Amino acid sequence: MSIQAENHISGRQILRAVHDLYTDYRGPMAALGKTVTIIRVEAAAEDPVDWQARANASRISAEQKVANFSRIGLKVDHRVLPARVTPAKFAATLERANVDPSVTAIIVQQPVPARLRQFVQDIAPHKDIDALTEGSHRQVCxxxxxxxxxxxxFTGDAPDIAxxxxxxxxxxGVVSRLVEHGHEPLQLDLGDDLAAVRDVDIVISVTGSPGLLGPEHLRPEHRLVVDSGFVPLPNGGVAGDVSPHASGIPQNITPVPGGxxxxxxxxxxxxxxxxxxxPDLQPWQxxxxxxxxxxSGSAAAAQTAALAFPSPTRVPRQAGQLASDQPPPPRGRSERGSDRGHHR
Incomplete structure (x- = not known):
């Protein structure tokens, strides 16, 4: 069993806490007999390597969805379509799920071939829980x-965010949520000069480009780095947007995998x-x-931590707040991380 690095934010721990928070819903959900339909298109052997990598990430994501929806008491219909599925077959599969009253949600795993993308917009808005369509009842994916x-x-003092x-x-979607809450993030993409991320407080990377951000981009002053890259490797490992040589540098980071x-x-x-x-369920926090x-000096940071991260492992369910993962005290600014160097 691997030991979690001290600066890692454990997404697995958050997920376990959410399941614990909603455990009382499992029985009533199972009694409804509702189904989530997950539609995934396989890659062909002759498809480009990067497309096959994205398709493999899609498979892993679909399997995780099957496990987590099942755990909350839902049935799951995971439909895996061949790489050369016709538009008519794809559209028919989607329409059957749309009109089936027992289907509560539909998710089309990304990526899908270009010839099929227009049909994704046909998901019934009330069943589009991953906000894949323009008409979805949800704001972002x-x-x-x-x-x-x-x-x-991490945003209470209006930090700079990239x-x-x-x-x-x-x-x-990330930019939309940030702007909605009063932030003006620096917006960068592949091909832009990424040196600017050194001057912000929070870095969010969602490119799916392995090792895009290295020690030349990240600093100990970064309070948070969110790595949403997820690319399966031929050796069975997984790569994120942040180089392994840079993952120890920021104060906090979401690891890949498990973030x-x-x-x-x-x-x-x-x-x-x-x-x-x-329908009125409060979002978990x-x-x-x-x-x-x-x-700030270390004393000020320690005081803030004591106020913001109480010791109870659980709060009342109606508050919708998760327990802190109670990390060790933050590192001093003089302690540097190591210079050893698709989205999830």
Whole structure:
């Protein structure tokens, strides 16, 4: 069993806490007999390597959704379509789920071939719990919402925030949530000069480009780095947007794997419960971890941490707040991280 690095924000721990928070909904949900339909298109052997990598990430994500929806008491219909599925077959599969009253939610795993993308917009808005369509009842996709939930407790003093991959689907959702809450993030994308991320307080990367951010980009002064990259590797490992040589540098970081992927699942579980059982359910809240601002000393940071991160492992369910993962005290500014060097 691996030991979690001291600066890691455990998405798996957040997900476990959310399931614990909603445990009383499992029985009533199972009694409803409702189903989540997950539609996934396989990659062909002759497809480009990067497409096959994205398709493999999609498979892993779908399997995680099956496990987490099942745990909350839902049935799951995971439909895996061949790489060369016709538009008519794809559209028919989607329409059957749309008109089936037992189906509470529909998720089309990304990516899908270009010839099929237009049909994704046909998902019934009330069943689109991952906000894949323009008409969805949700504002942003579950990944973007999960990223915002992790970032929010680090934003109380209006920090500078950079979003790398801001023009992509997830990136646009993240920017939307930040702007909605009064922030003006620096928006960057592939091809832009990423040196600017050194001068912000929070870095959010959602490009799915392995090792994009290295020691030359990250600093000990970064209070939070969110890595939402997730690219399966031929050796069985997984790569994120942050180089392994840089992951120890910032004060807090979401690891890959085990960071934003489980947080995305926690958002989807919440949306499923709200869809069928509790429309007024309050969003779960991540309480955050200690951090130092660029100007604060260690004593001030320790005092802030003591106030913001209470010791109880659980709060009343109606508050919708998760327990802190109670990390060790923050590192001093003089302690540097090591120079050893698709989205989740």
């Amino acid at each position: 579950a990944t973007a919402e999960g990223i915002w939930r992790v970032v929010q407790p 979003v790398v991959g801001a023009r992509g689907f997830v990136g646009r 934003i992927g489980p947080v995305e699942m926690a958002v989807l579980v919440e949306r499923a419960v709200r869809n069928e059982l509790a 991540y309480p955050g971890r200690p951090y130092q601002t660029r100007t």
